[in-house]
Amino acid sequence: MAEILKGKVVADKIKEEITRDVEDLKKNGINPTLGIVRLGKNPDDIFYERSIIKNCNSVGISTSIVEEDESITTEKLVEIIERLNKDDFISGILVFRPLPKHIDEEVIRNVISPKKDIDCMNPINLEKIFEGDMTGFAPCTPKAAVEILLHNNVSLEGKNVVIINRSMVVGKPLAMMLLEENATVTICHSRTKDLHKVTSNADIVMTALGRPKYFDKKYFKEESIVIDIGISEDENGKISGDIDFEDVKDYVKMITPVPNGVGSITTSILLKQTVNACK
Numbered sequence: 001m002a003e004i005l006k007g008k009v010v011a012d013k014i015k016e017e018i019t020r021d022v023e024d025l026k027k028n029g030i031n032p033t034l035g036i037v038r039l040g041k042n043p044d045d046i047f048y049e050r051s052i053i054k055n056c057n058s059v060g061i062s063t064s065i066v067e068e069d070e071s072i073t074t075e076k077l078v079e080i081i082e083r084l085n086k087d088d089f090i091s092g093i094l095v096f097r098p099l100p101k102h103i104d105e106e107v108i109r110n111v112i113s114p115k116k117d118i119d120c121m122n123p124i125n126l127e128k129i130f131e132g133d134m135t136g137f138a139p140c141t142p143k144a145a146v147e148i149l150l151h152n153n154v155s156l157e158g159k160n161v162v163i164i165n166r167s168m169v170v171g172k173p174l175a176m177m178l179l180e181e182n183a184t185v186t187i188c189h190s191r192t193k194d195l196h197k198v199t200s201n202a203d204i205v206m207t208a209l210g211r212p213k214y215f216d217k218k219y220f221k222e223e224s225i226v227i228d229i230g231i232s233e234d235e236n237g238k239i240s241g242d243i244d245f246e247d248v249k250d251y252v253k254m255i256t257p258v259p260n261g262v263g264s265i266t267t268s269i270l271l272k273q274t275v276n277a278c279k
């Protein structure tokens with residue numbers, strides 16, 4: 001029977017720290033505010049936005065949401081971000097991704113001020129992660145995945161960690177953060193041969209594939225620690241992770257659920273980085 005690693009415990013601890021920090025800032029007349037830019041009504045974005053607003057309210061952070069149609073031009077989006085950059089009331093900026101296909105992401109990444117870039121979109125912040133400098137803003141999702149392990153006293157030193165995701169938003173920065181913890185890291189993707197052989201040899205498997213219940217227990221061994229970063233809808237429209245939780249949970253050593261796993265920590269990390277930007 002696996003130990004189930006709940007994200008809520010970690011998220012609550014981070015939120016306690018944030019609440020204290022926000023109180024201190026407010027005593028000095030400073031009001032931390034998160035600026036969110038959402039293009040269209042992508043369900044993933046709306047889901048995240050709802051969680052952000054709920055959590056911001058609970059710790060005393062204000063939110064300012066800019067909603068635009070997904071047909072917006074790159075030029076117009078640049079104007080919006082520049083306005084938020086200049087606005088002294090905005091502490092941090094989150095632009096939901098992926099952006100609509102016609103938007104030039106390269107331009108947008110560079111426009112967002114590195115000082116307000118709380119989800120690590122700007123190449124200046126991303127470069128820090130790749131250089132092993134963890135003092136800046138980390139991308140919130142991979143940071144949450146590392147935090148759930150550290151909080152549960154899972155040492156990464158010398159461990160064989162397999163990541164299934166090679167994006168700049170999750171897989172690649174996650175690999176760099178794990179290297180900083182002295183793990184041995186393998187990144188897998190759609191062309192990886194015999195994926196189950198690679199994963200079943202790993203101490204820790206971290207997946208962000210976005211296919212509901214894709215991985216059953218044949219991908220793991222009994223000592224496996226399984227971190228599910230995937231979020232998608234199953235055939236009944238319910239939120240599901242990449243792991244077939246019911247099949248795997250009695251077999252491996254530790255596993256994170258979806259919901260109430262990594263995702264719930266992601267939001268807390270975002271708020272924490274908003275407060276840090278404000279400071």
Ligand SMILES: Nc1nc(=O)c2c([nH]1)NC[C@@H]1CN(c3ccc(C(=O)N[C@@H](CCC(=O)O)C(=O)O)cc3)C=[N+]21
Binds near residue numbers: 095097231258
């Ligand atoms: N620039 C950018 N960065 C992102 O990190 C990003 C994004 N764009 N676009 C959308 C996706 C989606 N995403 C989620 C994060 C947390 C929950 C979350 O809080 N999940 C809770 C569920 C909370 C509840 O049930 O209400 C959980 O898994 O337990 C969900 C979804 C981040 N994304």
